[in-house]
Amino acid sequence: MRFRPLLAVVLALCLTLVTACSGGAKAVDRADLTYDDIHNTGLANDCPTLPDSARGSIALDSNTKYELREVCMHPAEVYVKGEPANKRQEAQFVATKILTRFTTSLDQVYGDLSVTGNGVNFKEMGGIDFQIVTVLLPGGEEVPFTFSSKELDATAEGAAISTSTDLNGAYRVPSYRTSNFLDPKGRALTTGVQYAQGLVALNGQDDELARENSKRYIDGTGEMNLSITKVDASTGEFAGVFTAVQPSDTDMGSHDPVDVKIVGQLYGRLEKA
The missing domain is CATH 2.40.160.30 (Photosystem II, cytochrome c-550 precursor)
Structure with a gap:
């Protein structure tokens, strides 16, 4: 039990030295990391810094x-x-x-x-x-x-x-969807169908429905x-x-x-x- 205060001081000193020595390094140095070091960690999404x-x-x-x-x-x-x-x-x-x-x-x-x-x-x-x-x-x-x-x-x-x-x-800013993307009703720009409701039902009078049907x-x-x-x-x-x-x-x-x-x-x- 009497060694706990001494151990706490040693650990604090070690953390201080590590922090001081790493101050000039990049926060993310991916050059020395392997695939296994980065995979599923999110490190590949971080940017280096100064x-x-x-x-x-x-x-x-x-x-x-x-x-x-x-x-x-x-x-x-x-x-x-x-x-x-x-x-x-x-x-x-x-x-x-x-x-x-x-x-x-x-x-x-x-x-x-x-x-x-x-x-x-x-x-x-x-x-x-x-x-x-x-x-x-x-x-x-x-x-x-x-x-x-x-x-x-x-x-x-x-x-x-x-x-x-x-x-x-x-x-x-490119389009979020590509021309081959199919919506839930099978409509797309270059594939699928254009009028999911049918030409008769559309009747050319519903602007919102026309926007849904005519992909751009x-x-x-x-x-x-x-x-x-x-x-x-x-x-x-x-x-x-x-x-x-x-x-x-x-x-x-x-x-x-x-x-x-x-x-x-x-x-x-x-x-x-």
């Missing part, structure tokens, strides 16, 4: 071509804009619960970064740049959407990547902000937060989309092309 001491800056040369590589965006919070209580109030974003577990992050996104007369410009070119996500509203309604960074064209002021860099731009592939447009708060000039790494506002799923045109706001962690690496 320590708080990474407060550097990377100057950019207008005569040099650059690329952003390994860009990772991990959604931490998702909000859906709901209907206002009355006409005098504006619609507000409502916090939701993310139902999709381990496949919400965009990863290995890459693209060209160029220095322009007004600042810098990033054009996304590829990577794992879309994910299918579903969230749950407080009232029990589920809202699906395609989280994307496809064709992101973002600009920022200045000629450097620093802790004050904010890249803002628009991107394409509809792309949307989102707006994204990449706010860089940490920079390691020696490795070219950066980290921060992102905010994206985009439309939700329309079930191939059968209903109107709602605005979805996604907020989360950002990581990437700058290198010369």
Whole structure:
């Protein structure tokens, strides 16, 4: 019994040393992990990060071509804009619960970064740049959407990547459903049937029913902000937060989309092309 206080002190000292020694390391270092280490743990959905001491800056040369590589965006919070209580109030974003577990992050996104007369410009070119996500509203309604960074064209002021860099731009949001998807009544864009109720019953007078029957592939447009708060000039790494506002799923045109706001962690690496 008399050894318990001494044991507690030793354990506390060990935890302190471990925390201090790991302060400069990435929170998620997947390079040294095996498949078994990651499988069914959710680690593959996390983004790397940088320590708080990474407060550097990377100057950019207008005569040099650059690329952003390994860009990772991990959604931490998702909000859906709901209907206002009355006409005098504006619609507000409502916090939701993310139902999709381990496949919400965009990863290995890459693209060209160029220095322009007004600042810098990033054009996304590829990577794992879309994910299918579903969230749950407080009232029990589920809202699906395609989280994307496809064709992101973002600009920022200045000629450097620093802790004050904010890249803002628009991107394409692909349809949640593909053309071959069959709804419960067997309707689709390129397969199945078009009029599940029959031509006579439809009679060409029900607009809502026509929207359900005539499927369409509809792309949307989102707006994204990449706010860089940490920079390691020696490795070219950066980290921060992102905010994206985009439309939700329309079930191939059968209903109107709602605005979805996604907020989360950002990581990437700058290198010369």
